[in-house]
Amino acid sequence: MTKNSGFPICLLEQPIENRAKYFHEFTVAHPLLVKSTKQVLDTIKNPEGYSIFMVIGPTGVGKTTLRKKVEKIVIQEMLSEMENDKSFIPIVGMEIVSPDSGKFSWIDYYKRALQELNEPMIDKKIDYDQLFLKSNFKSKYALTSKKTTAMELRKSLESAFHYRRTVTFLIDEAQHFTKMASGRRYQDQLDTIKSLSNMTNVIHVLIGTYELLPFVNLSGQLSRRTIDIHFPRYKADSNDDLYIFNSVLKTFESHMPLEKESNLIKYWDFIYERTIGCVGILKNWLERCLNEALHEGYKSIDFELLKKHSLSLSKAEKMAIEAIEGESTLEDNEEKKINLHKILGINSSNGEKTTNIDKCGKSVGKNKKKHNVGQRKPMRDEVGQLEKAK
Numbered sequence: 001m002t003k004n005s006g007f008p009i010c011l012l013e014q015p016i017e018n019r020a021k022y023f024h025e026f027t028v029a030h031p032l033l034v035k036s037t038k039q040v041l042d043t044i045k046n047p048e049g050y051s052i053f054m055v056i057g058p059t060g061v062g063k064t065t066l067r068k069k070v071e072k073i074v075i076q077e078m079l080s081e082m083e084n085d086k087s088f089i090p091i092v093g094m095e096i097v098s099p100d101s102g103k104f105s106w107i108d109y110y111k112r113a114l115q116e117l118n119e120p121m122i123d124k125k126i127d128y129d130q131l132f133l134k135s136n137f138k139s140k141y142a143l144t145s146k147k148t149t150a151m152e153l154r155k156s157l158e159s160a161f162h163y164r165r166t167v168t169f170l171i172d173e174a175q176h177f178t179k180m181a182s183g184r185r186y187q188d189q190l191d192t193i194k195s196l197s198n199m200t201n202v203i204h205v206l207i208g209t210y211e212l213l214p215f216v217n218l219s220g221q222l223s224r225r226t227i228d229i230h231f232p233r234y235k236a237d238s239n240d241d242l243y244i245f246n247s248v249l250k251t252f253e254s255h256m257p258l259e260k261e262s263n264l265i266k267y268w269d270f271i272y273e274r275t276i277g278c279v280g281i282l283k284n285w286l287e288r289c290l291n292e293a294l295h296e297g298y299k300s301i302d303f304e305l306l307k308k309h310s311l312s313l314s315k316a317e318k319m320a321i322e323a324i325e326g327e328s329t330l331e332d333n334e335e336k337k338i339n340l341h342k343i344l345g346i347n348s349s350n351g352e353k354t355t356n357i358d359k360c361g362k363s364v365g366k367n368k369k370k371h372n373v374g375q376r377k378p379m380r381d382e383v384g385q386l387e388k389a390k
């Protein structure tokens with residue numbers, strides 16, 4: 001019998017479907033998920049003039065999990081208001097599906113967004129006609145007419161946001177925005193989202209993979225009205241990250257309703273290699289192993305089974321390359337700091353030459369050794385003070 005099981009032992013007596021379902025629904029509130037969720041919640045509650053946010057992270061890090069968590073928390077907080085006013089939808093999430101044609105379609109986008117805003121209303125059986133007759137809302141027409149143009153659909157969406165009093169719109173798989181029809185530029189896509197967000201006063205949160213980076217770069221250049229939240233993987237070059245990732249692995253294992261311990265931690269390096277430190281990839285992998293173990297009647301998961309269901313090396317390598325490239329764009333590092341210092345004319349500690357310009361535009365003080373920003377003059381600190389500051 002499993003010693004450190006986190007699942008109710010009675011599950012072992014239950015049908016395999018129940019056991020699989022238990023693990024499928026099990027969620028770990030690991031630190032990077034908690035941190036990113038808090039960042040998103042703080043940002044949507046205090047947008048401070050920003051209208052678009054981007055949440056970016058590698059495939060399988062848990063972005064959709066984060067989206068659902070945010071939706072749930074906001075809805076719980078607004079529940080009593082929503083019960084009083086059944087048409088009120090404070091937060092809406094949708095997923096952009098990969099376009100059949102390979103190209104992003106605004107018509108498809110608006111239709112899906114409208115569906116997300118309509119469905120809960122149908123479920124709750126509120127006074128649909130009354131509400132939209134009053135407001136001239138033509139969503140039914142918009143959704144069924146074949147000839148509806150993107151502009152008409154957009155107007156319907158603007159009305160829907162207005163009457164739903166929507167505050168936040170979470171757009172998952174937003175990297176598909178970058179797959180445009182020829183002739184359209186990233187700038188056009190971003191402008192359309194921005195104008196919708198400004199017209200409706202609805203905060204748009206774009207959640208996607210590092211393929212969204214062209215948008216991040218563009219919005220950084222053009223406007224301060226976007227903000228980026230990075231939801232990264234656990235990294236192998238950080239002991240803290242590895243420790244947490246391995247704790248997540250142990251937690252998952254303890255919630256897999258099997259008769260015996262598998263002691264997967266023995267294979268942590270192989271597991272890290274094939275997940276690149278993404279918790280969602282790990283969860284999907286363990287689920288595949290569990291399902292086979294349950295169907296075949298295995299008591300635990302051995303290395304063979306683990307290997308059978310792992311991602312291939314080449315797939316893991318592709319994910320790693322994408323993630324590392326994205327991280328280097330989004331995260332601050334020493335190289336970027338040195339570059340910025342160079343641009344600003346701030347000397348680095350190695351005595352590199354710096355040219356300062358006086359108010360007449362002349363170069364002055366060449367080769368003068370300057371002090372680094374943020375670095376105290378060594379002699380000013382007494383030894384005791386430095387120790388205390390640590």
Ligand SMILES: Nc1ncnc2c1ncn2[C@@H]1O[C@H](COP(=O)(O)OP(=O)(O)O)[C@@H](O)[C@H]1O
Pocket residue numbers: 026027028029030033057058059060061062063064065066279280281283284
């Ligand atoms: N913290 C977590 N605890 C349990 N399962 C998780 C967690 N994060 C992700 N998953 C699961 O892993 C899979 C992939 O996660 P997902 O959120 O879809 O990743 P992404 O959207 O970043 O690709 C999903 O089945 C999801 O339920």
Ligand SMILES: [Mg+2]
Pocket residue numbers: 063064065172173
């Ligand atoms: Mg997702």
